[in-house]
Amino acid sequence: MKIKTNIRPLASVMVLTLLMAFVIGTALGAYLLFVSQQNLSIARSMAWNNAMAVAESGIEEGLSQVNLCGFTNAANRTANGWTTNSTDTWYHKSRSFADGSYYSVNIQPNDPPIIISSGCFVAPANTRSFTFLGLLTGQVTGDSSTPRYTKRTVRITTNKPLSQGTAGFKAKGQITFSGAGSLDSYDSRLGPYTVASRRDHAKAITNAKAADSIKVDTARIYGSVQTGPGGTVRTALTGAVGDLAWNTGHTGIEPGQFTDDADMRFDDVPVPFTAGYSTLAFGSGSYSYNGTNYTAVLGDGDYQIGTLSIGSGKSLAVTGKARLYVTGTFVTALSGFVYVAPGASLELYCGGNFTVTGTGIVNGGGATDKLTVFGLKNSVNAVYGGTSTFVGSVNMPYAAFTFSSSAGAYGSFTASTISVSGTAAVHIDEALGASPSNGYVATSWNEVEPNAPLN
Numbered sequence: 001m002k003i004k005t006n007i008r009p010l011a012s013v014m015v016l017t018l019l020m021a022f023v024i025g026t027a028l029g030a031y032l033l034f035v036s037q038q039n040l041s042i043a044r045s046m047a048w049n050n051a052m053a054v055a056e057s058g059i060e061e062g063l064s065q066v067n068l069c070g071f072t073n074a075a076n077r078t079a080n081g082w083t084t085n086s087t088d089t090w091y092h093k094s095r096s097f098a099d100g101s102y103y104s105v106n107i108q109p110n111d112p113p114i115i116i117s118s119g120c121f122v123a124p125a126n127t128r129s130f131t132f133l134g135l136l137t138g139q140v141t142g143d144s145s146t147p148r149y150t151k152r153t154v155r156i157t158t159n160k161p162l163s164q165g166t167a168g169f170k171a172k173g174q175i176t177f178s179g180a181g182s183l184d185s186y187d188s189r190l191g192p193y194t195v196a197s198r199r200d201h202a203k204a205i206t207n208a209k210a211a212d213s214i215k216v217d218t219a220r221i222y223g224s225v226q227t228g229p230g231g232t233v234r235t236a237l238t239g240a241v242g243d244l245a246w247n248t249g250h251t252g253i254e255p256g257q258f259t260d261d262a263d264m265r266f267d268d269v270p271v272p273f274t275a276g277y278s279t280l281a282f283g284s285g286s287y288s289y290n291g292t293n294y295t296a297v298l299g300d301g302d303y304q305i306g307t308l309s310i311g312s313g314k315s316l317a318v319t320g321k322a323r324l325y326v327t328g329t330f331v332t333a334l335s336g337f338v339y340v341a342p343g344a345s346l347e348l349y350c351g352g353n354f355t356v357t358g359t360g361i362v363n364g365g366g367a368t369d370k371l372t373v374f375g376l377k378n379s380v381n382a383v384y385g386g387t388s389t390f391v392g393s394v395n396m397p398y399a400a401f402t403f404s405s406s407a408g409a410y411g412s413f414t415a416s417t418i419s420v421s422g423t424a425a426v427h428i429d430e431a432l433g434a435s436p437s438n439g440y441v442a443t444s445w446n447e448v449e450p451n452a453p454l455n
Contacts, residue, residue, distance in 0.1 A: 043124040047150040050101065052447075055119030055154045058105035059442070061093065062115035066158065066440050071113060082107070090454055100147060106454055112158040112440055116454060120149040151450040158440040168223065168428035169204040172266055172397065173417040174212070177219035180238070181420050184222035185428040186410075188368060193410060193427050198222065200243040202428045205262050206231065216240075219420070220247050223428075224257040231260050266397040266414070269374045272325050272349050277302035280324065282316070289317045289341070298322040298346070307352070310336035318346045327351040332386065334358040345370040353381040354396070360386015360405070368392055368411040368429040375399045375415075382415065393432055 065071060069079040078084065082091045089109060096102040100122045108114040168183065169175055177183075185202040186193040202223035206213050213231035216239040225233050225241050233241070233253060240247050242254025280296060280303045287297040295310075300320035307328035310316060314336040321344065329352040332338065337359035340346050344365070354375060363371045368391055375382060375396025382399040384390055390409040394401065401415035408425040412432050420426060 044150070047121045047123045048152070051119045051121040051150045051152040052154075053119065054097075054101045054103045054121055055117045055152050058095070058103035058117030058119060059115055059154060059156060061095070061103075062105045062107050062113075062117060063158070063440065063442070065091075065093075066107060066113045066115075071107070071109070074109070077107075077109060088454060101149075108454070112443075114155070114157055116153065116155045116448075118151055118153040118450060120151045123148040123150045153448050153450045153452065155446050155448050156442045157444045159443045168202040168412055168426075169206075169418050170264060170266075170412075170414040171206040171208070171416065171418045173206065173208050174210075174215070175204050175206050175417070176215045176419045177217055177239075178215070178419065179422040179424070180218045181422060181424045181426070182220045182222070183420075183426050183428065185430050187430045188410075189431045192366070198244070198427075199430070200247075201430055202426075205264065207262050207264055209260075222247055224259075225253070226258070226262045227260045228262050229260055231262075233258055268397065269349070269376050269395060271376065272323055272347070272374075273302050273304075277304045277325070279303070280305040280308070282308060282310075282314075287317070289319055292317075294339070298324060307331075309333075310338065312336060312358075315339065317341060318344045321345050323347045323349070325349040325351070329353050329355070331355045332358055332360055337362055337386075337388065340364055340371055342366075347372050347374065349374045349376065350379045350382075350396070351376050352379055354379060354383070354399070355381075356384045356386045358386060360384070360388040361390065361392075362388045363391035366391055366410075368432055371411075380416075384409075 065080060065082060069076040071077055077091050082093045084091050091107045091109060092104070094102060094104045101120060103117055103119045105115065105117040168185065183202045183204060185199045186197050187199065191197060200222040202221060203226065204214055204221060205226040207228045209228035209230045211232050212234045213227040214225050214233045216233060217236040218238045220239065221241045222244060227233065235241065235252050238251055240251045242250065242257050246254040278301060282296050282305060285295055286293045289297055294315045294317040297317045297319055300322065302323045302325070304325045304327065308326045308330050310332045312334040316338045318338070318340045324346065326349065330348070330350050335358060338361045340361070340363045342365035350373065354373065361371065371392030373392065373394045373396065375398060377398055379396055379399050382394070382396050382401040383404070385404040387405065387407055389407040390405060391411060393411045394413045394415065396415045399415045400417045401413060402419045402421065403409060403413070403424055403426065404421045405424060406422055408427070410427045411429055
């Protein structure tokens with residue numbers, strides 16, 4: 001008897017099984033390759049973003065260095081671990097982190113300085129190939145004893161922000177001189193103001209963008225003017241803006257002393273304190289200081305009152321480092337006055353309007369940094385017309401500020417609008433802009449080629 005063996009179906013099943021295994025394996029291999037490439041792409045993207053964060057950390061350290069150590073003084077530039085070398089004039093520092101990333105930051109000792117920071121973050125590991133069933137070749141990430149880095153470099157320029165002292169007049173809206181007054185500057189660190197010490201660094205700056213954003217008319221500005229984009233400056237036949245020489249023999253605006261690119265930020269003045277203050281009782285009291293009787297005397301500390309009206313026969317003396325918060329209106333009139341004793345200081349915060357006439361505010365020490373008048377959001381009108389020279393600074397960003405005292409002023413003014421009437425002479429104290437708090441800030445931020453040379 002013959003037994004027939006049918007091996008063809010069995011062979012067909014084996015071929016079909018191998019074919020299915022190949023197809024499934026190919027699909028699985030392709031999927032694994034796709035997932036691997038996706039993971040690699042995500043890892044590269046994360047490394048790219050993280051490298052910028054590391055570079056920004058270097059920028060922050062650079063800014064801290066130029067602002068905290070007095071970087072313009074060459075003796076201080078190597079503080080905090082910074083070094084220099086013979087190949088360039090830059091100052092250098094590097095810092096590494098636990099995850100293997102690091103930054104290298106460089107400061108060019110200009111004034112203002114330039115800072116270049118490179119951030120390096122560990123990139124995805126080197127790749128290696130694989131083969132599936134001898135047919136499909138792909139790549140997966142593998143280990144490497146020498147890590148690769150994603151590197152990004154940022155270059156920033158710096159400058160000192162406009163401050164009360166450096167700007168002189170700062171306004172959101174129109175600045176107006178309605179008489180034959182003047183605006184010039186001096187530096188109290190070099191001595192008191194005299195005509196001989198007059199300087200031409202005063203600035204009148206407004207964000208206004210309209211015609212006649214600054215009206216000079218018959219006044220004279222020893223310095224420069226600046227408006228918002230499209231704004232203009234009006235001068236009459238006898239008005240002038242320029243340096244000392246220009247104001248001696250010219251009228252109009254000296255070439256180069258007007259720009260229209262102002263874009264200042266005006267921060268709200270916050271409530272100075274909400275607790276820990278003494279309530280000021282201002283009525284019929286009598287307190288003696290240096291042989292003179294005053295209605296009230298403020299020493300060191302914080303004081304608060306609802307409204308403060310200092311009229312005829314009333315007076316307030318400041319003998320220490322005082323902060324006074326008037327939540328309502330502040331008024332002086334007739335013979336009423338405020339006296340800031342030599343060596344004392346007053347920060348006056350006005351929650352409402354500010355009106356000074358009569359004797360006004362007397363800064364006995366004559367130092368502009370010893371008197372500051374602040375205006376909160378509801379302080380929308382401010383007038384100084386006292387017979388006493390104003391010596392201090394004003395920061396009232398919501399107020400329409402009018403200065404009408406023929407006695408003049410020394411210091412600086414920041415307001416919503418500023419108007420100077422009559423023949424008032426205002427002398428900007430450049431020393432107010434030299435406070436350590438007015439440090440360098442980034443004015444431009446550009447990513448450059450990672451290995452670009454320092455320049």
